Amino acid sequence: MRVERARKLISVLTLLLFTKLAVSQVVLAPSHSKDASNYDAANNDQSKLGTVIDSSDGEIASDSAVNDDGSDLVIGDHLICNSVECYPKVFEPSSGWKEIRPGQRLPVGLDIRISLEKGTKEAKLPEPVSEGAGGEGNADSEIENVVIDTEGKIIQHSEPDELAEEAVEEQINFVFNDHEVEGGPEPREITEDTTDLTIAESVTAESASNVQAAHEFSKDFAKIKSLAQLSSDEKNWEEVESILDDLVEFAHDYKKGFKILSNEFELLESLSFNDELAVSIRELAARIIISSLRNNPPAIDFVNENYPQTTFKLCEKLAELQAFRGSKPLVKRFLSILDVLLSRTEFVSIKDDVLWSTYKIEDPSSKVKILEIISKFFSERNEAVINNTELDMKTVQKWVNELTTIIQTPELDELHVRSFFHCISYIKSRFKNHVKIDSDFLNWLINEIELRNEAAKNELYKRDDGQLEFDSLLAESRHAIFGNPNAARLKERIYHNDELLADEL
Structure with missing residues (x-):
């Protein structure tokens, strides 16, 4: 009797365990x-x-x-x-x-x-x-x-x-x-030591020398250095290119990207700026730099603090590449590096003539990148640099014309719309009548305000405070910045009086 009860109990427990495992099963592959x-x-x-x-x-x-x-x-x-x-x-x-x-x-x-x-x-x-x-x-x-x-x-x-x-x-x-999960990556060795992320965030100009020179890619970069030091007849650039190509994958990682830049930035910069090397090798070195910088604030700060001249070097190389055919991939890389580095600098300085000449010959995606850089220069937080810069108003007007044209592109995403609009508003507010705004942009602004007012009727749309704040800025700028400020005050006074009248009724 006891044996029979034990068998039944085991059967019930087995069924419950199987049910729990079935319920907790997880599908790791994308669902179709x-x-x-x-x-x-x-x-x-x-x-x-x-x-x-x-x-x-x-x-x-x-x-x-x-x-x-x-x-x-x-x-x-x-x-x-x-x-x-x-x-x-x-x-x-x-x-x-x-x-x-x-x-x-x-x-x-x-x-x-x-x-x-x-x-x-x-x-x-x-x-x-x-x-x-x-x-x-x-x-x-x-x-x-x-x-x-x-x-x-x-x-x-x-x-x-x-x-x-x-x-x-x-x-x-x-x-x-x-x-x-079974079948996944091998378990990592976890300790209580300081993480690479903590090291990265604490790096300053004074503590940069404390970053350890030894890392998991030391042998790869040592091999590149040894190959580069050989005589011209013995150099094997194909092997260098192969090593760089393998390193690109690791540069995307947050911690590994910082390790690469904090230890090997000078080598990567020299390779990407070397005019005697093939464009493919220079582009790979530049790609490792931008991959390590993107979405990695500690890496950006490290380069800005320890290699502040890099942004000027990039502008110089962009000027040299304008007459060089087949350099478009390299131009894209240099523009991206410049844009990322300027995103976290306290003062933004650029070579306006170089960017303008590059803008005229590049493709649409590179033009958008250049306008992003221009938007970082013409901003309120960069007021000190602008005050000490001799600006050619003809060139400023050219940038305004390009910004007011591209912002009307239907394919332009919201983040670029906001960035470019803030730039246009700042330039117009600062230089006032010295800068002309064409009627096409004003018509776009009026239409955009109407579209956003209509969208604001949606309750879910109203929950995005950032969206509503920008929409309100668009509406206010219609008269306050791009029109007659007196008309804006009159409209506000009429609106205020209407509210008082409604309260009395």
Whole structure:
């Protein structure tokens, strides 16, 4: 009798265990279900405000998705809203595990796990990794533009690099309650030592010499140096190119990118600026630099603090490349490096004539990049530099003409619209009647204000405070900056009187 009861008890426990495992099963591959198809269709159906003109620069367009219950999930420029609440579009990591909300994008290099207890996807900043954990056994995750759909499945979007032919392999490190998924990367050696991220954030001009020279890529760069020092007959540039090509993949990683730049920036800069080398080698060296800098503030600050002349060198090389055929890939790289470095400098200085001459001969995507650089120069935070710069008003007018023309392009994404509009507004406010604004731009501004006022009737649209703030700025600038300021005051007074009259009634 007891044996029979024991058998029944074992059967019940086995059934419960099997059921629990079946419920907790997780699909790691991208879903091809009907809901995933709806997501893709909605993602492709972008509105005017979310269209990206140059996805190679990492700009994010607005998306849309569908909740499990069929309600709309609206993804704006900064917020994601459903019928109940709004939350940030970009996931904000911390040292502890935090739930990844539907539709959120993840920064590079986070640890991700799937909690079986809560049934949610979670992420956090990477754990400290010991010095000896680097190299072949290091399985740092490289996550770029990862989106969690409304079913909780992970959808991976690979943004193309500046050239269409570049492809970056993304590695996602899935963790179940602190244990990595079977078949995934090998476990990392975790210690309590200071992380590379902490080292990167604390680097200054004085502490730069403390950055360790030894890293997992030391042998690769030592090989490049040895090959470059050989005589002309013995040099094997094909091997150098092969090594650089392998290093590009690692430069995209947050921590590895900083390691590369903090130890090997001078070598990479000399290779990219060497006029005697083939364009392919120079372009690879420049690509490693920009890959290490992009979305990596500590790396940007390191270069700005320790190599402040790099921005001027880039302008000089851009001037030299204008008469050199076949240099367009290299021009793109130099412009991107210049733009990223200027994004975190206290004072922005440029060579206006070089940028203008480059602008006239380059393709549309490079022109957008140049206008981004111009927008960083003509801004309120750069007032001190502008005050001490002799500006040719004819050249300033040329930039205004280009900015007011490109901002009317329907394909231009919202982030560029805001950046270029702030630049146009600043130039007009500072130079007033010395700068002329054409009627086409004013007509576009009036039409844009009407479109945004109509969109503001949507309750979900109103929840994006950043969007409403910019829309309000557009409306105020119509008369205050680009029209008659007296008309703006009159309109405000009439509106105020109407409110008083309504209160009395």
